[in-house]
Amino acid sequence: MGGGVSSLPAEVSLAEAKELAGAKWQPAWEEKFAEAKISRDEALRCWTEASRGADGPASKGAGPPDERKKKKSATAKALWQKGVAKVGWIAHAKARAAAIERAQRAGISEQLYEKLHGVDRSGVAEALDFSAIIAEKRGQHLPGTREWVFEAVMRWRTDPEAAKLFWLVGGGGTGKSVAAAELLARLLDKENVAAWHFCKHTEPARSAPATLLRSLAGMLCATVDGFEEALREGGGGDNATDKVDELFQALIAEPLQNVGAPRGADDALVLIVDALDELPRDALQPVLSLLATELKTLPPWIKLVVTSRDEAQIKSAMSGYTPSELRVDEARNRQDVRAYLTVLAKEH
Incomplete structure (x- = not known):
């Protein structure tokens, strides 16, 4: 993996995830990050699963080298995207709950907050x-x-x-x-x-x-x-x-x-x-x-x-x-x- 994993914060941004993956980073993963952050543990788990799935026994000897490489890339990408999507949704839900709580302390009801900030204008x-x-x-x-x-x-x-x-x-x-x-x-x-x-x-x-x-x-x-x-x-x-x-x-x-x-x-x-x-x-x-x-x-x-x-x-x-x-x-x-x-x- 990339250096500095132990020093990463509890939540990992896109830039930090790139550092985590190091030279193995795949640009295709970038578009799935959006603005979400994922936990350091989740990032480690996703990368570990991605590496295991890409390099496991089932992938060895299955087709020519180029084909195996493509399968590894596809498997790693799918596992990483699944983990990011899951944790990204959780992070979004937590952020929304915090925003609603803050709005209510400001005197803004949840219903009004949704009208103000939950509609794309x-x-x-x-x-x-x-x-x-x-x-x-x-x-x-x-x-x-x-x-x-x-x-x-x-x-x-x-x-x-x-x-x-x-x-x-x-x-x-x-x-x-x-x-x-x-x-x-x-x-x-x-x-x-x-x-x-x-x-x-x-x-x-x-x-x-x-x-x-x-x-x-x-x-x-x-x-x-x-x-x-x-x-x-x-x-x-x-x-x-x-x-x-x-x-x-x-x-x-x-x-x-x-x-x-x-x-x-x-x-x-x-x-x-x-x-x-x-x-x-x-x-x-x-x-x-x-x-x-x-x-x-x-x-x-x-x-x-x-x-x-x-x-x-x-x-x-x-x-x-x-x-x-x-x-x-x-x-x-x-x-x-x-x-x-x-x-x-x-x-x-």
Whole structure:
């Protein structure tokens, strides 16, 4: 076998399997790996069985050398593929179970998770999975805190005369993303949220404007009846332009306008975009321009919650909206601190 078998990890990737097989690796096995990993023990067993089946007594002396070589190759390939398929299926099932569990900690039901990520919408609109960061941030929320934020959003959501956008602003470390994650879970619980996006400066590719819009559209396919049909009929998913305003119209605004209103402006569905300030620098201005100029094209039963730091570029673009601030020195924040200390005192 190839070197380094004892140092391989518990799960073996395609590259590691090649190392395991060494010079005996057969390219035909590669296509069966897909993205699955198999256990080191299973890889060893598959290779051992493949070698035994290829070199066993039944194969010796059966036909000319070239024919025996072909039979060995076919037998080894079949045994390896069988083992990889079996373990790959198990790995897939385990990964799916872990994803569902993580989604549920984020407040996303299994049924909704399947609608979001279990349907192939590639080439049209594909929803990104933010379950991990949402579950992490929810885990940091202390019950009883930030209630004023949630109550303010609930009043705004059901006020048909309220602004189209609710802007939560605060300095670093004031808990904007924690509040956004908990807010999302509460809205999900009542089926009052349509889509969400959590920006991270460490993952710029996931927050490029086109990726962000396609992800929101993918979520709307799962949460708004008739949206996917309207998107496909309008050809929005085929739009390859790099102009953000045109993408917004094709992927979001026009399909929503062509869907029969599922509710009124006094019971709006909410879109959440967290941490605008963590967008890549080249992506921030186009997204801010959308918020400033294109929100009015959305139907009255859709509203948007955004969070950001108090940055000059964002404040300038969002000057038409009154922010709700998270400040460490304000009375409401001091109340949250008292609630936190009370919980600590009870625990100790």
